[in-house]
Amino acid sequence: MKKFARVFAILCALTLTLTACSSGSNGDKKDATEATNKKIGTAKDGDEMKIEKASMKLVNAKEKGKYKLVGTEELKKWIDAKEDMVIVDTMPAKSFKANRIPGAVNAELPITMDKVTPEQKDAYIKALGDKKDKKVVVYCGFVGCERSDVGAVIAQEAGFKNVYRQPGGIIAWMDAGYDVEKDK
Numbered sequence: 001m002k003k004f005a006r007v008f009a010i011l012c013a014l015t016l017t018l019t020a021c022s023s024g025s026n027g028d029k030k031d032a033t034e035a036t037n038k039k040i041g042t043a044k045d046g047d048e049m050k051i052e053k054a055s056m057k058l059v060n061a062k063e064k065g066k067y068k069l070v071g072t073e074e075l076k077k078w079i080d081a082k083e084d085m086v087i088v089d090t091m092p093a094k095s096f097k098a099n100r101i102p103g104a105v106n107a108e109l110p111i112t113m114d115k116v117t118p119e120q121k122d123a124y125i126k127a128l129g130d131k132k133d134k135k136v137v138v139y140c141g142f143v144g145c146e147r148s149d150v151g152a153v154i155a156q157e158a159g160f161k162n163v164y165r166q167p168g169g170i171i172a173w174m175d176a177g178y179d180v181e182k183d184k
Contacts (some may be wrong), residue, residue: 053142058167067152070137070164072097072172079103079137086128089146091170097183101166101173102140104181109150116150122150125158132159137165139173 022135041048045058051138057160062069070078079102080086086106089096096106110116134156138149166172 007073031039039160058143061146061149062165065149065155065156065165066154067163070166072166072168072176073176075101075137075164075166076176076178078137083135085137087137088124088127088151090138090140090151091123091145095141095170098181099170099174099182101170102179102181104139107151109147109154111146111150113150113153116154121154124154128155128158128160133161135162135164136160138162139167139169141169142171142183143169143170144165 008180058069064168075087077085080089087101089100089106090102090109091106092108093106096108100106105127107120107124109116109120109124128134138148138151138155140151148165148167148169152163155163168175
């Protein structure tokens with residue numbers, strides 16, 4: 001897994017380098033400032049460091065938690081194909097009622113493992129069902145939200161074998177323009 005983190009970091013650096021090269025940058029400070037002012041990169045607000053920090057936090061959490069990741073587009077394909085899975089929204093009930101990925105169940109979890117109560121853990125594991133081989137997809141609000149990490153770790157510890165975290169959460173789902181369910 002350390003190799004994966006190194007490869008990821010190298011790919012990020014290479015992407016940034018190629019982006020700068022393709023924009024005509026010769027590496028001086030003026031070009032960097034112009035690139036920032038044009039908002040080149042991934043971050044809508046031009047602050048690529050926020051994206052990098054969130055990415056590295058995600059990669060490290062995935063390695064530590066020993067679960068898999070699934071992107072928003074891939075999850076949509078799974079849903080459209082009616083794959084046998086349980087999708088768990090770990091956000092508070094108010095958020096779940098307002099917008100959720102179709103077919104998701106709600107099992108609110110805190111942002112860190114040390115804040116999980118025995119009642120929350122039991123309710124969450126109950127929401128996953130009894131089939132340990134069934135695909136489990138956990139999500140929360142957005143990449144920086146760690147409720148889905150907590151859920152993925154608990155599922156792994158409970159013996160579920162096909163645990164996925166959808167890191168972009170409901171925000172990425174809505175950004176992709178996919179339909180949401182909501183309470184009336």
